[in-house]
Amino acid sequence: MQDLDGKVAIVTGAGSGVGRATAIALAKAGCAVILAGTTQSRLQEVGAVIAEAGGRAVPLTCDVRDEDAFVRMHNLALDRFGRIDIVMNNAAAISIGYPEDIPLEEWQRVFDINLMAIVRSNHVFLPHFLAQASGHLINVASADGLYGFGYDRLPYATSKAAVVQLSEGLALYLKPRGIGVTCFCPGPVATNIGDHMMAFGRPLDVRGAGEAVTMIEAAEAAEIILSAMREGHFLAVTSQHILDRSRERMADMDRFIDQQIKHPHTLFAAETAQQILTWG
Numbered sequence: 001m002q003d004l005d006g007k008v009a010i011v012t013g014a015g016s017g018v019g020r021a022t023a024i025a026l027a028k029a030g031c032a033v034i035l036a037g038t039t040q041s042r043l044q045e046v047g048a049v050i051a052e053a054g055g056r057a058v059p060l061t062c063d064v065r066d067e068d069a070f071v072r073m074h075n076l077a078l079d080r081f082g083r084i085d086i087v088m089n090n091a092a093a094i095s096i097g098y099p100e101d102i103p104l105e106e107w108q109r110v111f112d113i114n115l116m117a118i119v120r121s122n123h124v125f126l127p128h129f130l131a132q133a134s135g136h137l138i139n140v141a142s143a144d145g146l147y148g149f150g151y152d153r154l155p156y157a158t159s160k161a162a163v164v165q166l167s168e169g170l171a172l173y174l175k176p177r178g179i180g181v182t183c184f185c186p187g188p189v190a191t192n193i194g195d196h197m198m199a200f201g202r203p204l205d206v207r208g209a210g211e212a213v214t215m216i217e218a219a220e221a222a223e224i225i226l227s228a229m230r231e232g233h234f235l236a237v238t239s240q241h242i243l244d245r246s247r248e249r250m251a252d253m254d255r256f257i258d259q260q261i262k263h264p265h266t267l268f269a270a271e272t273a274q275q276i277l278t279w280g
Contacts, residue, residue, distance in 0.1 A: 001085070001136045001180055002230045005030030009086035010073050012064055012117070015042030017191030018140065018225075019090040021218035025226055027055030032081045035059045036073055037091075056081075064091045064117035070124040086229070087125045088138040089118045094156045094197050096273065101201025107155045114159035118166060129179045136180040136229055139167045143187045143209040143242045147249040149260055150207030160185075171234050182228045186238040187213035188267065189221050203274040208267030212241040
């Protein structure tokens with residue numbers, strides 16, 4: 001989808017971070033944007049930024065865990081703008097803790113937001129895209145979903161691996177039907193996601209994707225996403241190192257796991273993590 005001017009996009013998790021930055025970038029490129037999220041004040045701020053720049057955006061306060069959230073997005077987009085061209089599934093939840101310390105209900109919460117929300121989205125928007133034989137899905141996964149580098153956030157990493165597989169299957173099905181799919185697998189991005197992290201058990205080191213995978217700003221992530229969409233690319237990453245490590249993993253998984261155990265990369269140590277997060 002090279003020409004974004006006049007298109008209509010729906011972005012979940014649009015109130016902050018990558019969702020906010022991508023919504024603003026889409027509006028700058030000429031899209032009208034439905035801003036979906038849970039915090040009304042943040043959505044209104046993003047909408048004001050877009051409006052001040054001459055763009056079009058409508059905030060919608062909703063929870064992607066609700067059955068009717070995506071129906072509301074769908075109906076609002078058609079009522080206000082008459083079409084839907086892009087759906088970005090970006091809402092996310094992260095839990096930190098040793099595997100034995102994270103309760104079952106937290107696994108269920110994370111999967112409900114990170115994975116099942118995309119399933120709900122597909123249930124509403126795939127028939128629409130298939131009927132018009134056009135559109136583009138953007139599913140935000142993570143480098144965590146491509147290769148293992150930590151055991152400190154297994155619900156998040158496992159759900160993001162599922163998002164990668166779901167996105168790949170959708171690409172196989174939808175690309176021949178004129179519908180694009182982009183799966184975004186970033187390394188660390190400077191956002192306020194730490195405000196929403198849940199922490200359980202004893203404080204622990206939070207591991208990263210590797211020393212060469214440096215943190216980028218949300219605006220940079222948004223440009224990577226738009227570039228991948230315009231060029232019709234399935235996989236979008238924030239660092240070549242993510243691809244290199246993924247290839248190493250598949251070439252010899254036993255060796256890769258042993259290396260990760262022997263040479264872990266700490267994103268921030270337990271003492272810092274304890275200052276950032278409130279442990280349950």
